[in-house]
Amino acid sequence: MKITGADEEFYKKLLETFPNGDHRQHCASVIAHQVNKNDRYIAAEVEEYIKQVISNMTEEELSVMETSIPTYANKIREKIEALEDDFRQKKFSKWLDSGTITCEEVYKLAEVITPAKTIDTIPKSLYEAEKDDLNTFERKVIDVVVSLENVKWWHRIIERKDFFINGWFYHYPDFMVMTKSGKLVLIEAKGDHLDGDDSKDKLELGRKWQQQSGKDYRYFMVFSKKEFGLDGSYTIDEFVDVMRKL
Numbered sequence: 001m002k003i004t005g006a007d008e009e010f011y012k013k014l015l016e017t018f019p020n021g022d023h024r025q026h027c028a029s030v031i032a033h034q035v036n037k038n039d040r041y042i043a044a045e046v047e048e049y050i051k052q053v054i055s056n057m058t059e060e061e062l063s064v065m066e067t068s069i070p071t072y073a074n075k076i077r078e079k080i081e082a083l084e085d086d087f088r089q090k091k092f093s094k095w096l097d098s099g100t101i102t103c104e105e106v107y108k109l110a111e112v113i114t115p116a117k118t119i120d121t122i123p124k125s126l127y128e129a130e131k132d133d134l135n136t137f138e139r140k141v142i143d144v145v146v147s148l149e150n151v152k153w154w155h156r157i158i159e160r161k162d163f164f165i166n167g168w169f170y171h172y173p174d175f176m177v178m179t180k181s182g183k184l185v186l187i188e189a190k191g192d193h194l195d196g197d198d199s200k201d202k203l204e205l206g207r208k209w210q211q212q213s214g215k216d217y218r219y220f221m222v223f224s225k226k227e228f229g230l231d232g233s234y235t236i237d238e239f240v241d242v243m244r245k246l
Contacts, residue, residue, distance in 0.1 A: 034073035
């Protein structure tokens, strides 16, 4: 919580008693503790990074920060996580290019699934019943998919319990679909209101998975009407034209 009143005044006076260097050191230590509560990072490196962040702050800026430690800690944590994600993505791409990372046919679907809430009224499902958590657009996409004559079965991927693409992050697409010709298709149904950076990362990872998996595998991201403009992304009408030929 942001401190106020007597606590704020007491903290300010306490910090004023520190020499300037100790003052900044103390702030860095307090923020580092907030940022690294779960010991995710090396504590000394986090503290050194925070020192760099606050080194050019004026005394007035430092004074404001001292009364809003959680807010500043959260901003710094978000920046560290963004740097971490960027590093992961670059390292993943490098290892993929060098052959350090490969994609192999080793995943096996469970014989039985037991979601708490199920639906069994959509035809061609792989299991007797699928998890019933579809939003309006996801339902629209799967209704279109099962209406296609070349579709053999479909499965609603259960997040955190089912198949995922293992890249610089874990991506659980919405659906897995098998065509009668033996093509396995992963589908991410986004709708037009969810086309942010998260979509770009998922699409990039999904298409890398397709490239590495071979000719019998596909990954598509489906939008309602908006043109996303990237390889593998389609409006629902365009997607149907592609699916019919698989």
